[in-house]
Every structure is written in C-alpha cells, then in structure tokens.
Amino acid sequence: MDQETVRTICYLARLEIDQNKSQKIQKDLEIIIELIGSLQSIDTTNVEPLFSPLEMTALKHEDVEKSDNKKEKFLENAAASNEDYFLVPRVVE
Amino acid sequence: MSIQFKSIVELRAMLDKKSISTPELTQESLRLAKKYKELNCFVSMNEEMGPKKASAIELDKKTTSLISGVPLAQKDLFCTEGLRTTCSSKILENFIPPYTATAVKKLEDAGSITIGKTNMDEFAMGSSNETSYFGNVHNPWKKGYVPGGSSGGSAAAVAAGIVPAATGTDTGGSIRQPAAHCGITGLKPTYGRISRWGMIAFASSLDQAGPLARTAEDCAILLNEMAGHDLKDTTSLDFTVPDYLEDLDKPINQLKIGIIKEFNLNELDSEVQSRFQDSKDLYEKLGAEFVEVSLPNISASVPTYYSIAPAECSSNLSRFDGVRFGHRADNTEDLNDLYIKSRSEGFGDEVKRRILIGTYALSAGYYDAYYKKAQQVRRLIKNDFDNVFETVDLLMTPTSPNTAFAFGTKGTQNPVELYLEDLFTISSNLAGLPAISIPHGQINSLPVGLQLIGNFLREDKLLNAAHVFQENSDFHLAQPTMEDFL
Numbered sequence: 349m350d351q352e353t354v355r356t357i358c359y360l361a362r363l364e365i366d367q368n369k370s371q372k373i374q375k376d377l378e379i380i381i382e383l384i385g386s387l388q389s390i391d392t393t394n395v396e397p398l399f400s401p402l403e404m405t406a407l408k409h410e411d412v413e414k415s416d417n418k419k420e421k422f423l424e425n426a427a428a429s430n431e432d433y434f435l436v437p438r439v440v441e
Numbered sequence: 442m443s444i445q446f447k448s449i450v451e452l453r454a455m456l457d458k459k460s461i462s463t464p465e466l467t468q469e470s471l472r473l474a475k476k477y478k479e480l481n482c483f484v485s486m487n488e489e490m491g492p493k494k495a496s497a498i499e500l501d502k503k504t505t506s507l508i509s510g511v512p513l514a515q516k517d518l519f520c521t522e523g524l525r526t527t528c529s530s531k532i533l534e535n536f537i538p539p540y541t542a543t544a545v546k547k548l549e550d551a552g553s554i555t556i557g558k559t560n561m562d563e564f565a566m567g568s569s570n571e572t573s574y575f576g577n578v579h580n581p582w583k584k585g586y587v588p589g590g591s592s593g594g595s596a597a598a599v600a601a602g603i604v605p606a607a608t609g610t611d612t613g614g615s616i617r618q619p620a621a622h623c624g625i626t627g628l629k630p631t632y633g634r635i636s637r638w639g640m641i642a643f644a645s646s647l648d649q650a651g652p653l654a655r656t657a658e659d660c661a662i663l664l665n666e667m668a669g670h671d672l673k674d675t676t677s678l679d680f681t682v683p684d685y686l687e688d689l690d691k692p693i694n695q696l697k698i699g700i701i702k703e704f705n706l707n708e709l710d711s712e713v714q715s716r717f718q719d720s721k722d723l724y725e726k727l728g729a730e731f732v733e734v735s736l737p738n739i740s741a742s743v744p745t746y747y748s749i750a751p752a753e754c755s756s757n758l759s760r761f762d763g764v765r766f767g768h769r770a771d772n773t774e775d776l777n778d779l780y781i782k783s784r785s786e787g788f789g790d791e792v793k794r795r796i797l798i799g800t801y802a803l804s805a806g807y808y809d810a811y812y813k814k815a816q817q818v819r820r821l822i823k824n825d826f827d828n829v830f831e832t833v834d835l836l837m838t839p840t841s842p843n844t845a846f847a848f849g850t851k852g853t854q855n856p857v858e859l860y861l862e863d864l865f866t867i868s869s870n871l872a873g874l875p876a877i878s879i880p881h882g883q884i885n886s887l888p889v890g891l892q893l894i895g896n897f898l899r900e901d902k903l904l905n906a907a908h909v910f911q912e913n914s915d916f917h918l919a920q921p922t923m924e925d926f927l
Binding site: 353354357358360361362363364365369373376377379380381383384385387388390392395396397398399400401402406407408409418421422424425426427428434436437438439 | 745748775811814
C-alpha cells in the first residue's frame with residue numbers, strides 16, 4: 349500500500365487524513381491488511397460465503413399504512429433545514 | 442440502607458418490603474453516579490425524565506415485573522427519545538433521537554428507570570474504551586486502568602454498584618470482555634434474539650444487544666424482558682421466548698463442556714491458566730464432564746472479523762454525512778466538501794481507520810480477496826461450531842487472554858495488538874452464537890472472566906451453568922473499594 353492508494357481510499361470514504369498522521373495510517377493499514385491477508389492460506393474452494401449467521405429469509409409483515417409523521421422532530425436534528433427540507437450547499441447552478 | 446452493589450433481585454426485595462421507594466431508589470442511583478463522576482462512565486444523565494418516571498411507577502401499582510422501579514443504565518448507542526445519544530462520538534455530540542430503541546423500550550415498559558447513558562468506545566469500535574470522544578472510563582478496580590470495551594461505561598457503572606445492571610452491545614466481545622475486566626456478568630445472546638432496531642449500527646451481521654449485571658440470575662431477568670421478535674427488525678427471530686429463570690437451578694450433572702484444543706491455553710499467562718483450571722475443577726465437582734474438542738478454523742476468527750466488521754462499518758457509517766443529523770462542518774465549498782469535512786472532523790482515529798480498511802476490502806479488485814474470502818472462512822468457522830455442538834452442550838474458554846491494562850499501553854504502535862484482546866470472544870459473533878462471561882477470581886487485585894459459549898438459542902443452558910457456578914462460588918460478590926474515586 350502506497351500513499352496514492354491511501355489517498356484514493358480516503359476519497360472513496362469521503363475522509364481527509366491530517367498530513368502528520370498519514371504515514372501512521374498507511375502503516376496501520378498495511379499491518380491490518382497483512383492480518384486479513386493471512387486468510388488466503390485457507391482453502392475455501394466451493395465454500396459458499398456466510399453473509400449472516402441466520403441464513404433465514406427476512407420475515408415479512410403486512411404493509412399497513414401508518415400516520416406516524418415525525419417530520420419536525422427529524423428536521424430538528426439537521427444542522428440546517430427549513431420547515432420541509434434538509435438544506436445543503438447549492439448543487440445545481 | 443445503601444443500595445450500592447445490590448443486585449436487581451435484592452433491590453426488588455427492598456422495594457417490595459418498602460424499605461425504599463422507587464423515587465428514592467432512582468435518586469440514590471443518580472447520587473452514586475455523581476459521587477463517582479471521576480470514573481467517567483456516563484456521557485449523559487437522565488435527571489429530568491428518570492425521576493418523573495420513578496414517581497409515576499410508584500403510583501402505578503399494576504406494574505408487577507421483576508424490574509419495575511429498578512434503575513438501569515443504557516449504553517449510549519441505543520437511541521433514547523428525547524435523551525442525547527452520542528455513540529461517544531463528536532459526530533453525534535448533539536443528537537437527540539426522535540424514538541427509543543426496542544430493547545430499551547421493552548425494559549422501560551416493564552417499569553425500569555433509565556438513569557443515564559454510558560460511555561463507550563466511539564461507535565463501539567475498541568476493546569478498552571480509550572477511543573471515546575468523551576475520554577477514557579476508569580476501571581472501578583484500579584484507577585488509570587481500562588474497564589474493557591466497547592461497553593466499558595456500562596460495565597464500570599455496574600461494577601461500581603451505581604446501577605444493578607446496564608445494557609450493552611457485543612459485536613466481537615464488547616459485552617463479555619468489559620464484564621470480565623470489571624468483575625461482573627455479561628451475556629451476548631444469539632444473533633437475532635433481541636431486536637437491533639434503534640441501535641446505532643456498527644457491523645449489522647455481528648451486532649447484538651445484551652445485559653451486563655452482577656449475577657447470571659439478573660441477566661436472565663433482563664433477557665426475559667429484552668428478547669423477542671420485533672416487526673421493525675426483520676433479522677430479529679420469531680421464536681417463542683422461554684422463561685430464562687425457569688431452569689436456572691437445574692443440576693448440571695448431565696452437562697458436557699468442550700475445551701477448544703486450538704486455543705493452546707498452556708501458552709497463556711500462568712495465573713490465567715490457574716484460574717481456568719480452578720473453574721474447571723469446580724464444574725467437575727458439580728458433575729459436569731469435560732472433553733477436548735477441535736474447531737480447526739477458529740484461529741482464523743480475528744482476521745475474518747477484521748475484514749467483515751470494517752466492511753460493514755464502512756457501509757453503515759456512510760450515513761453520517763453532515764446533512765440530516767450529526768456534526769456539520771462550517772465554511773464548506775460544496776456538497777462533496779461538506780461530506781468530507783463533516784466526517785473528517787466528526788470521526789476519531791480508530792473509526793476512520795476501520796472505515797478505510799472496510800472501504801479498501803470492499804473496493805473493486807479486492808472484494809473477492811478480502812471480503813468474500815472472509816465470509817467463506819466465516820462459514821467454515823460456523824460449520825466447526827455446528828459439528829462440536831453435536832457432542833457438547835457448552836464450550837468453555839477464558840473471556841480474555843489477560844486482565845485489564847493501564848491506559849495507553851496497548852495498541853498504540855500496532856492496532857492488531859489490541860485486536861487480539863478479542864481472541865476468545867470474536868468467533869461466537871461470527872457464528873451468531875450466545876456466550877456469557879462470569880467472574881472467576883482475580884489476578885493482582887484485577888478481575889478475570891470465564892467464558893461459556895452455547896449453541897444457537899441455548900441461552901437457557903448458559904444461564905443455568907453460570908448461575909449454578911455462582912451459587913457455588915463467591916467471585917461475583919467481590920466489590921471494588923472505590924476509595925480512589927472519592
């Protein structure tokens with residue numbers, strides 16, 4: 349892993365790393381990747397991945413309409429909002 | 442009469458005898474939290490709504506549950522309506538949830554009083570509670586030592602006797618390891634036994650809520666209330682919830698316990714080995730039979746976990762973007778800049794590290810090598826458990842390879858050093874199995890934990906074995922002096 353890869357991953361994750369921490373992060377990532385890379389020695393030919401320990405179909409329930417509108421409460425937690433929407437910097441000129 | 446260090450059963454008896462009222466009990470618990478403020482185990486106190494609820498419960502004679510009127514603390518990862526929920530992160534420093542997590546709501550509906558929200562590793566990522574934005578939690582047994590993590594605040598609050606029990610969550614050992622380091626009992630139930638709705642997600646296929654308490658009996662009382670299907674969480678199991686108190690006292694002379702060959706216990710600290718041997722002897726005396734079992738892939742648990750958990754975390758934490766809730770950076774140029782600055786200012790180093798690892802493991806070209814590979818190994822680990830549970834009832838291991846350590850002494854140079862703290866606990870999360878940690882002695886005045894792992898939905902067997910152990914020993918009754926925190 350080089351600094352360029354670290355920069356790409358940071359951008360993908362929408363994170364910025366302080367310049368003075370960048371070397372340390374690179375080293376930490378290398379150590380962790382080496383750790384998880386150790387799995388390569390295990391033979392997993394024809395083994396299906398186990399994405400959830402339950403492996404059961406999600407339970408379904410009736411789709412019943414509820415009038416539980418908490419719009420105001422949800423908007424209260426946003427740093428910027430008007431009475432209907434979350435506000436963000438202008439996206440379209 | 443002091444309420445400090447009392448169990449749920451003891452506090453209920455005091456309430457029943459009217460030697461204390463519910464409002465008095467709540468106030469006393471809040472007073473203890475203030476008295477031991479230096480422990481730093483709480484992020485927020487519920488000083489307004491808690492006492493109000495206590496007065497209402499006092500008047501409501503209909504509530505007959507075993508936790509009615511009992512003060513509890515909630516890990517600050519459970520959303521609580523109207524009460525700040527931070528996940529011990531700057532990014533949620535001012536977040537007031539509009540709803541309450543199902544697990545907490547069930548406890549509150551049964552009459553318990555939430556007295557506060559407990560400190561934790563940021564977003565539950567850590568094994569020492571040193572990644573919290575609100576500072577380290579001290580171990581009640583020794584100032585300047587970690588309480589374990591990530592549910593470190595909950596474990597410390599119970600060990601200090603401020604509350605008889607608290608909620609926690611366990612993704613790789615986050616209930617059991619702090620329970621062990623603080624000398625209390627902690628139960629991680631089967632994946633899906635308790636609803637995850639309203640829990641702030643870290644790794645969705647591994648996260649599970651559970652109780653931390655002074656005794657296995659109290660854990661059974663809490664599990665009775667917390668367990669059950671929830672329409673709002675489609676991964677919560679729709680199976681009948683048994684009465685976990687029913688078989689607590691059952692003799693364990695038919696019990697067959699497996700010792701995992703691959704863990705090489707003889708390589709551990711000799712004191713940890715000796716406590717383990719003593720507990721094995723006690724179980725044998727009580728009639729249990731031990732056999733050595735092999736789980737050939739269990740040694741791969743730590744690398745498997747550190748591929749899967751960060752991958753799920755990077756996906757789950759993408760919701761923190763500064764738009765709808767949480768910290769938003771000032772002076773941003775455009776929307777992308779707002780995302781980047783808000784997240785970079787809001788998350789701490791360990792959270793960033795895990796998001797980056799997960800992003801890398803899921804990125805094009807690496808997905809098969811890291812993420813898919815880990816999920817395949819996960820199946821091999823689960824198959825190993827399925828095989829051994831055909832011949833044994835429970836598995837027994839130490840909870841942690843060591844006792845609590847001093848702040849700043851582990852993982853600072855190499856993060857993997859701290860990841861190995863979870864060596865014995867991680868595999869049950871990967872396989873979705875229940876496990877419990879109970880105190881079984883001390884080394885240099887610091888508690889040591891014993892872990893029992895059970896088969897799918899066999900919390901009853903775990904609680905039975907843990908309770909019988911506690912009926913025949915007094916390790917769970919030990920109390921820290923707390924004199925360094927006054």
